Amino acid sequence: SSDSLGVAPILTKLKKNCATPLPVLRHVADAMAVDMRAGLAVDGGSDLKMILSYVDTLPTGNEKGLFYALDLGGTNFRVLRVQLGGKEERVIATEFEQVSIPQELMFGTSEELFDFIASALGKFAQKEGSNFALPQGRTREIGFTFSFPVKQTSIRTGILIKWTKGFAVSGTAGKDVVACLNEAMERQGMDMQVSALVNDTVGTLAGARYWDDDVMVAVILGTGTNACYVERVDTIPKLAKGISKSPITIFEKTISGMYLGEIVRRVLVKMAKDGGLFGGSYVPEKLVTPFVLRTPDICAMQQDTSRDLEAVESVLYDVAGVKSDLSARKTVVDICDTIAKRGGRLAGAGIVGILKKMEEDSKGVVFGKRTVVAMDGGLYEHYPQYREYLQEAVTELLGSEISKNVVIEHSKDGSGIGAALLAAANSKYE
Numbered sequence: 001s002s003d004s005l006g007v008a009p010i011l012t013k014l015k016k017n018c019a020t021p022l023p024v025l026r027h028v029a030d031a032m033a034v035d036m037r038a039g040l041a042v043d044g045g046s047d048l049k050m051i052l053s054y055v056d057t058l059p060t061g062n063e064k065g066l067f068y069a070l071d072l073g074g075t076n077f078r079v080l081r082v083q084l085g086g087k088e089e090r091v092i093a094t095e096f097e098q099v100s101i102p103q104e105l106m107f108g109t110s111e112e113l114f115d116f117i118a119s120a121l122g123k124f125a126q127k128e129g130s131n132f133a134l135p136q137g138r139t140r141e142i143g144f145t146f147s148f149p150v151k152q153t154s155i156r157t158g159i160l161i162k163w164t165k166g167f168a169v170s171g172t173a174g175k176d177v178v179a180c181l182n183e184a185m186e187r188q189g190m191d192m193q194v195s196a197l198v199n200d201t202v203g204t205l206a207g208a209r210y211w212d213d214d215v216m217v218a219v220i221l222g223t224g225t226n227a228c229y230v231e232r233v234d235t236i237p238k239l240a241k242g243i244s245k246s247p248i249t250i251f252e253k254t255i256s257g258m259y260l261g262e263i264v265r266r267v268l269v270k271m272a273k274d275g276g277l278f279g280g281s282y283v284p285e286k287l288v289t290p291f292v293l294r295t296p297d298i299c300a301m302q303q304d305t306s307r308d309l310e311a312v313e314s315v316l317y318d319v320a321g322v323k324s325d326l327s328a329r330k331t332v333v334d335i336c337d338t339i340a341k342r343g344g345r346l347a348g349a350g351i352v353g354i355l356k357k358m359e360e361d362s363k364g365v366v367f368g369k370r371t372v373v374a375m376d377g378g379l380y381e382h383y384p385q386y387r388e389y390l391q392e393a394v395t396e397l398l399g400s401e402i403s404k405n406v407v408i409e410h411s412k413d414g415s416g417i418g419a420a421l422l423a424a425a426n427s428k429y430e
């Protein structure tokens with residue numbers, strides 16, 4: 001329309017503001033390394049929370065026996081068992097099940113929730129077939145992945161700071177979640193015990209490390225973002241002082257699955273209003289609702305290779321109820337790409353920051369040899385452009401020589417088995 005600016009100037013400005021040229025990436029990587037150091041120095045020393053895992057034994061491949069894992073991180077939990085056969089036989093057998101948590105238990109008492117979990121785990125354990133075997137006189141050991149803020153004080157102790165992700169269970173905050181689970185299993189007369197409490201990134205690292213000794217870092221890019229890496233104990237000044245939980249940072253908001261779709265939505269609203277994207281200053285009513293446009297939607301739009309951008313058309317119609325012309329659809333794809341590119345590149349810079357920090361302390365051991373970064377999470381797995389932008393930024397930042405040594409690879413669903421492996425590596429019988 002005549003009184004609108006048109007989309008071009010807004011798009012140009014967006015691209016300028018979202019640009020991540022090499023100097024910006026360098027700055028982000030350096031700031032990450034600096035923040036990591038500050039977070040390791042003292043508790044609360046940085047907005048980037050550096051939480052200690054208390055894992056000092058990683059899987060080697062020599063682990064043998066039967067181990068269980070329990071993964072609680074949302075409305076579903078997963079249980080898994082694995083029979084390990086050591087260096088030669090490796091994973092002899094593995095089985096898993098997913099159980100959804102009844103809505104009412106998310107608002108009940110701690111005992112009710114943990115009793116439910118223990119009972120589901122017990123039922124799963126009863127289905128153990130003849131390809132699984134526990135040596136005489138041993139209890140079944142569990143690696144417990146618990147993705148809520150806990151203050152961990154040992155490999156087997158973690159105090160719940162608070163429930164998140166829609167859980168409002170009474171009576172758990174301030175308690176050791178390992179004890180909660182162990183007590184629930186005892187109440188059920190079960191012969192099982194938690195040997196390792198781990199974060200999902202730590203599980204992913206352990207799961208990848210089992211197959212590859214060069215894995216030093218694990219990154220999860222899903223709804224949120226989190227990373228862990230192997231650190232030298234002598235570079236953790238705060239080790240004796242205790243640590244705390246992790247809030248969402250601005251960095252996370254520009255790179256995580258939870259937010260990418262929402263950022264695009266906000267740009268679309270602005271472009272509809274001021275740029276005449278959908279004609280005049282028409283803003284589709286549905287588009288005004290926060291979070292209606294999800295990251296999988298923008299990802300789907302970017303995969304559209306049809307001449308008329310039919311997939312873009314249908315996403316815009318389904319999500320925003322808007323009929324778009326081809327030029328509007330092209331603009332929308334361009335916006336998606338701009339936001340995914342910034343996210344992927346900044347995530348790549350964050351990874352390089354972690355590697356740089358490790359390199360500074362180890363003098364050549366990280367960049368001078370093969371180093372693997374194990375990646376997982378729905379965003380990384382399903383968004384090819386994001387993944388490519390991430391890799392591109394890592395290569396730009398490290399240069400072609402060092403990049404050859406840094407392998408960024410997808411380690412799918414390694415966290416469950418990783419937790420079981422950590423139970424094995426930290427077994428009370430070893």
Ligand code: ADP
Nearest residue numbers: 222223224257258295296299377378379382383
């Ligand atoms: P978690 O919620 O534990 O992080 P996932 O690792 O499976 O679980 O990640 C889920 C997130 O991955 C979703 O919230 C979404 O942001 C992102 N995602 C899922 N599917 C896609 C997709 N097809 N394209 C882009 N992002 C996706």
